Amino acid sequence: MTAPDLHPEELLDRAAAGTLSPAERERLEAHLAVCPACRFEQQARADFAALPAGVPKIDDLVTRALAGLPTAPPPRRARPPVGLVAAAVALVGFGSLAAFRLAPPLAAMLGLVQPAPATSEPPRQTGRGDGPRAPTPSRPLETDPAGLAPDETPGSTTPPRGEQPSSANAQPAPAPAKPRPAAPRATDARTTPSAVSPAEPGRDAEAPPPGQRAAVGSDADVTAASLFREATAARTAGNREEAERRYRELAERFPRSTEATVAHAVLGRLLLDLGRPEEGLRELEATLDGGPSALREDALAHRALALDALQDARARAAWEQLLREFPASIHARRARERLEALPPP
Amino acid sequence: MGLPAAPATPESLAERAAHGDTDATAKLLRLVAPGMLRTAHALLGRGHPDVDDVAQQSMIALVQALPSFRGECAPAHFANSITTRFALAARRRQTTRATRTDDAIEVDTLFSDARTAVDHVLAEKRRSAIRELLGTLPEVQAETLALRVVLGLSLGEVAAATNVPLNTVRSRIRLAKEALMKRIEADATLLELLEPSP
Numbered sequence: 184m185t186a187p188d189l190h191p192e193e194l195l196d197r198a199a200a201g202t203l204s205p206a207e208r209e210r211l212e213a214h215l216a217v218c219p220a221c222r223f224e225q226q227a228r229a230d231f232a233a234l235p236a237g238v239p240k241i242d243d244l245v246t247r248a249l250a251g252l253p254t255a256p257p258p259r260r261a262r263p264p265v266g267l268v269a270a271a272v273a274l275v276g277f278g279s280l281a282a283f284r285l286a287p288p289l290a291a292m293l294g295l296v297q298p299a300p301a302t303s304e305p306p307r308q309t310g311r312g313d314g315p316r317a318p319t320p321s322r323p324l325e326t327d328p329a330g331l332a333p334d335e336t337p338g339s340t341t342p343p344r345g346e347q348p349s350s351a352n353a354q355p356a357p358a359p360a361k362p363r364p365a366a367p368r369a370t371d372a373r374t375t376p377s378a379v380s381p382a383e384p385g386r387d388a389e390a391p392p393p394g395q396r397a398a399v400g401s402d403a404d405v406t407a408a409s410l411f412r413e414a415t416a417a418r419t420a421g422n423r424e425e426a427e428r429r430y431r432e433l434a435e436r437f438p439r440s441t442e443a444t445v446a447h448a449v450l451g452r453l454l455l456d457l458g459r460p461e462e463g464l465r466e467l468e469a470t471l472d473g474g475p476s477a478l479r480e481d482a483l484a485h486r487a488l489a490l491d492a493l494q495d496a497r498a499r500a501a502w503e504q505l506l507r508e509f510p511a512s513i514h515a516r517r518a519r520e521r522l523e524a525l526p527p528p
Numbered sequence: 529m530g531l532p533a534a535p536a537t538p539e540s541l542a543e544r545a546a547h548g549d550t551d552a553t554a555k556l557l558r559l560v561a562p563g564m565l566r567t568a569h570a571l572l573g574r575g576h577p578d579v580d581d582v583a584q585q586s587m588i589a590l591v592q593a594l595p596s597f598r599g600e601c602a603p604a605h606f607a608n609s610i611t612t613r614f615a616l617a618a619r620r621r622q623t624t625r626a627t628r629t630d631d632a633i634e635v636d637t638l639f640s641d642a643r644t645a646v647d648h649v650l651a652e653k654r655r656s657a658i659r660e661l662l663g664t665l666p667e668v669q670a671e672t673l674a675l676r677v678v679l680g681l682s683l684g685e686v687a688a689a690t691n692v693p694l695n696t697v698r699s700r701i702r703l704a705k706e707a708l709m710k711r712i713e714a715d716a717t718l719l720e721l722l723e724p725s726p
Contacts, residue, residue: 190705192698196682220709222722224677227658230651231570231678241561244580248557248587420548516581 190214190221199228250481407437411446423453434469444470448482455485460492480505484514491521499525538603546594557587560607564590567608570678571615571659578618586611601688605681609689612674619663657718661711665704672700673708 194211197203203211215222414429430446430453437443447469454463467489470482487501502518502525509515536544536552538559544552561583568582590607597606658677662670668690675686683701687694712718 190702192683192701199680200682219712219719219722220705223654223657223708223712223718224705226651226722227654227677228680230654231658232680233651234566234570234655241558241565244565244583245554245557245561245587248561248584248591249554 190218195221195225195228198225405436407433407440407442410436411442414446414449418449418453423457427453448485451482451489452485455489455492460489464489464493480509480514483508484518487518487521491525499528539599542594542597542599542603542606545591546597553591556603557591560590560604561587563604564607564611567611567679568615570655571612571662571674572618573656573659576618582611582614582618586614589614600691601685605679605685605689608679609671609675612671612679616662616667616670616674619659657711661704661708665707669700669704669707672697673704676701 191211191214194203194207194214197207198211215225410429410433414426414433417423417429418426427450430450433440433446434443434450447466451463451466451470454460454466464486467482467486471479471486483501483505487498487505490498490501499522502521506515506518506522536555538556541552541556541559545556564586565579565583568579568586572579572582586607590610593606593610597603600606601609658673662674662678665673671690672686675681675689676683681689683694683697687697690697
């Protein structure tokens with residue numbers, strides 16, 4: 184074994200950390216003089232360290248990642264992380280239909296989408312997006328606190344989007360600009376999965392007092408926001424049947440609320456996950472029927488998936504519509520793959 | 529008046545996120561995302577079309593892996609090691625497709641300090657050489673070398689991030705360096721990229 188075979192990795196580490204002693208520096212330099220591989224490594228480490236951090240897209244990427252999480256967190260397991268990570272790489276590998284189907288709009292639950300006033304708003308206009316849209320950045324769910332365009336929130340005083348400060352390069356601070364509930368949140372209740380407290384999507388005035396869950400069936404207490412919270416809590420706890428019941432009740436009792444629109448979107452994907460694409464399709468189409476733009480891209484993609492699952496001839500048109508309206512969509516790759524695979528019209 | 533709440537640490541956020549705390553999950557992702565995106569950029573090259581996908585899917589995988597995370601290493605290292613795996617997988621796919629879209633010299637955007645343009649070009653060529661090498665190495669060697677060279681982790685940090693003994697890390701690095709040495713010997717231009725030995 185020659186000297187270059189005995190690479191002094193610890194010395195390279197200490198050199199990188201700037202903690203070499205004079206004697207160690209001498210030893211390292213003697214090795215580097217005869218070992219191009221270590222010289223290359225040392226210089227390449229410095230080269231990579233000089234790369235700047237990729238900050239501008241962080242909010243966008245985090246939002247998309249949150250939207251792509253499965254409905255319930257996996258239980259704690261005792262196995263080491265490496266195997267699981269490797270499996271995750273294999274499972275989630277981009278373009279994975281399985282991961283794609285699992286994606287719920289968790290970002291909406293986290294307050295990354297700020298719904299509009301729920302119960303007092305007039306009926307929504309429908310038929311939005313029937314015509315071609317200008318290309319938009321690939322953002323399945325908006326991080327902009329004003330994620331709902333002004334024309335989607337009648338009565339809103341939100342200025343036009345063009346007047347909003349750009350959030351693209353802002354520090355990650357997705358907290359909604361609108362007032363949060365005055366009462367403090369029960370932070371201690373957020374430490375267990377069963378007590379996950381998603382962002383309140385409803386109006387403050389509708390929310391029950393902190394710590395008090397609305398009793399469904401009692402009209403005095405039940406609001407769109409309270410039903411939404413209950414449905415979300417059930418969904419994140421993995422209780423899909425209960426979540427489905429709550430979302431359906433919400434959509435039935437408060438059909439014009441923003442929560443109902445989100446509920447249609449979440450329920451649509453939930454039903455797809457449950458292998459009920461026909462029902463899921465109905466929910467997703469309800470989302471598209473006047474739903475906010477923040478949900479539209481995602482709903483279009485899942486509607487296309489539902490049609491695919493049903494082997495419906497409209498699947499091709501659905502994927503094409505997604506690409507037409509959102510050419511930079513995160514789902515664009517899947518859309519193009521499906522369009523190649525589907526029979527020509 | 530009570531004491532102000534202590535700021536959440538990455539470790540505490542990871543622990544809460546592992547238990548399904550969505551608020552902690554979002555905070556943790558925002559904390560580690562810059563490093564993950566930087567890792568994807570570093571391994572794939574800034575112009576690579578899969579950079580965003582790799583970063584995003586790595587974040588999803590991170591959240592899914594958190595329940596098994598035992599704090600063997602810093603959450604940021606854990607996150608970056610996941611990104612490394614995704615990026616290397618993307619790199620292998622790219623190698624298979626034999627397409628080259630990612631190794632363009634990015635002299636104008638990558639550096640803002642006083643290094644000369646020649647230095648920038650040499651640095652990017654060295655990065656490209658490492659990226660190409662990573663695409664040809666066996667998976668575990670590539671991961672180990674990437675964590676060490678691209679992310680700059682120490683031996684111990686690599687061992688913790690990959691959950692293998694230190695000697696295994698040494699062995700993998702040694703094998704990866706053998707491959708690097710052969711590559712250097714086979715391509716004299718790589719030697720020209722090296723600054724003179726001290």
